[in-house]
Amino acid sequence: MENIKDKEIEKAIIVATDLGARPYSMHTSLEELEDLTVAAGAEVRGVVSQSLEKFNPKYLIGTGKVKEIRDMLVNLDIDLVIFNDELSGIQVRNLEKNFNDGRDFFDKKVKVLDRTNLILDIFAQRASTYEGKLQVELAQLEYQLPRLLGIDGWSRTGGGIGTRGPGEQIIETDRRRLLREIDSIKAKLKKLEKTRDVMRSNRTKSKISTVSLVGYTNAGKSTILNRIKERDSKEVFVKDMLFATLDPNSRRAKLPNGMDFIISDTVGFVSKLPTKLIEAFKSTLEEIKYSDLILHVIDASSEDIEIQYKITTDILKDLGIKGKKIITVFNKMDKVDGKQFPINPEYAQNRIYISAKKDENLDELLYAIEESLSDKFYEVELLIGYDRSDVLSDILNNHKYKDLSYVEDGTKIRVVLRDDEYERYKEYVINHV
DSSP states (O other), rough: OOOGGGGGOEEEEEEEESSSSSSSSSHHHHHHHHHHHHHTTOEEEEEEEEEOOOTTTTTOOOOOHHHHOOOOOHHHTTTOOOOOOSSOOHHHHHHHHHHTTTEEEEESEEEEEEHHHHHHHHHHOOOOHHHHHHHHHHHHHHHHHTTTTOOOOOSSOOTTTSSTTTTTTTSSSSSHHHHHHHHHHHHHHHHHHHHHHHHHHHHHHHHHHEEOOOOOOOOOOOOHHHSOTTTTTTTOOOOOTTOOOOOOOOEEEEETTSSSEEEOOOOOOOOOOOHHHHHHHHHHHHGGGGGGGGEEEEEETTTHHHHHHHHHHHHHHHHTTTTTOOOEEOOOOOOOSOOOOOTTTTTTEEEEOOTTTTBBBBHHHHHHHHTTGGGEEEEEEEOOOOHHHHHHHHHHHHHHOOOOOOOOTEEEEEEEEHHHEEEEEEGGGEOOO
């Protein structure tokens, strides 16, 4: 991974357009694009926006705006021009040719990126596992494949944003070699998917309930995971930036009733998340399908709660995830001051307000998880004879009990059991609580 601290920070102009029929306002689009640019390691020095009836097939934006950007390049010492909308290879070539015409005396060329390329670059920086790196590489290669003829080779051979990760400099590879690389990566990912299937099967056999955290990027999912995990497990990397979590993380934790469960963090979503990226990460994201409960985490301090909620639910639908129990978790309540929340009927009945950073209402969240998973447990009273001290010892060592008393026929104990444990101890059950 390239360390952006070891090189000069690139300077960028960001460009957003408005066709008048989008859920996001121009202001929101530019704000999110700026966050993405900063997350990639660049500095935003200029902002350009334009309302359009339709896109210009040559440049996407109008020729007047192209000239406006061109005039800004020298004064602002710009390295990158980043568009919020997806560009074709031809449009990238045309824009770079226009922006760099007559700049031969400069040491650097201006690069043109679109939102997809920018997000792929961020993912290339964040991926830390072998599988994560393969998934990003696949998305990069498939993104660049239809653009091979549109982008000049010199524009992608200097390093920096838009050239990072295993997919850099693919312009110099021939199409057949590129396709072979894609096939090779897919084969490697298929093997890893089989390994994950085995792990999932083992979890299913263990009967441990699973919970998945989903939501918009930077909503605080990793902080929630760290707060409710077991204290002796490894903490997940947490930082206040977009896509801080890319590789999925799973931890074992305990519910108030003493039962174990697995809680998993997943990559955060964002508006216009590249289709190729979703496809590349589909095998990882499909883990959500097999969870018993989904925690949909929302940044309560965001001005775009409804839009971010819809984007997340739409992506889940695209992944074929439906009919799951969902708790909507409004996080970052410490940043909210007298805010009125929209009462969306989709999450009005099963929601909770917390601040993971301040450790506020985490107990209530755990009780809500416990309630949602209650059909996976049996709370029972057992009577264990004095001649079965081995059974009593096993229960005391592995379960959190509520009541224990000694009677004439043996030891009475009240515990919560999973399905498989209930089958093991059902001969001792004298009462269902």
